[in-house]
Amino acid sequence: MEMSRKQFLIRAAAMAAGFPCASLAGDLAAAIGERQVNAGPVGNFAADGLYEDFRDQGFFVIRHGGRLFALSAIxxxxxxKVSGAHDRSFYxxxxxxxxxxxxxxxxGPARRDLPVLHYFTNANGELIVVVPAG
Ligand code: FES
Incomplete structure (x- = not known):
C-alpha cells in the first residue's frame, strides 16, 4: 500500500503540472515498470473474504474486518505464485x-512478507491496483 518515494515524486509532479492524474499515472507507472490492473467496481469486494480472481495477475484483493487491501501473490x-488456503493463510x-x-x-524459506500493494479508486469507482515490475 505504501508508495515508493519515486512513485510519490512522479505523481506529485504530475499533479502540480495539472495533468489528469489517472491517465498520466498509468503512463508513468508503465514507464517505471509497474502495471495498473483494473480489478473492477469496489462494490464487488463489499463482503469480507479473499478474492482470488487476480492471482494470475500477481495479487489478491482481501477484505477483512472492514479493511480492504491488495496483497502480492508473488x-x-x-x-x-502463492495460493490461498481455507484458513485465509497463503502457501x-x-x-x-x-x-x-x-x-x-x-x-520459510521466504524471509520477507508478501507486500501490500498500493491501490486507488478511479472516477468510475473501480479499484486500480498498482502491481510492481518483476
Ligand atoms: S518460491 Fe516460494 S518458497 Fe520458494
Missing part, C-alpha cells in the same frame, strides 16, 4: 513457505 523467496508450493492472512511469513 512469493518473496523465488517468485512463485507457496515451490519450496513450502507459508504466510499468515496479512502476508507475514510464518514459515
Amino acid at each position: 512469493c518473496t523467496h523465488r517468485k512463485c 507457496c508450493k515451490c519450496h513450502g513457505s507459508m504466510f499468515d492472512p496479512d502476508g507475514k511469513v510464518t514459515e
Whole structure:
C-alpha cells in the first residue's frame, strides 16, 4: 500500500503540472515498470473474504474486518505464485513457505512478507491496483 518515494515524486509532479492524474499515472507507472490492473467496481469486494480472481495477475484483493487491501501473490523467496488456503493463510508450493492472512511469513524459506500493494479508486469507482515490475 505504501508508495515508493519515486512513485510519490512522479505523481506529485504530475499533479502540480495539472495533468489528469489517472491517465498520466498509468503512463508513468508503465514507464517505471509497474502495471495498473483494473480489478473492477469496489462494490464487488463489499463482503469480507479473499478474492482470488487476480492471482494470475500477481495479487489478491482481501477484505477483512472492514479493511480492504491488495496483497502480492508473488512469493518473496523465488517468485512463485502463492495460493490461498481455507484458513485465509497463503502457501507457496515451490519450496513450502507459508504466510499468515496479512502476508507475514510464518514459515520459510521466504524471509520477507508478501507486500501490500498500493491501490486507488478511479472516477468510475473501480479499484486500480498498482502491481510492481518483476
Ligand atoms: S518460491 Fe516460494 S518458497 Fe520458494
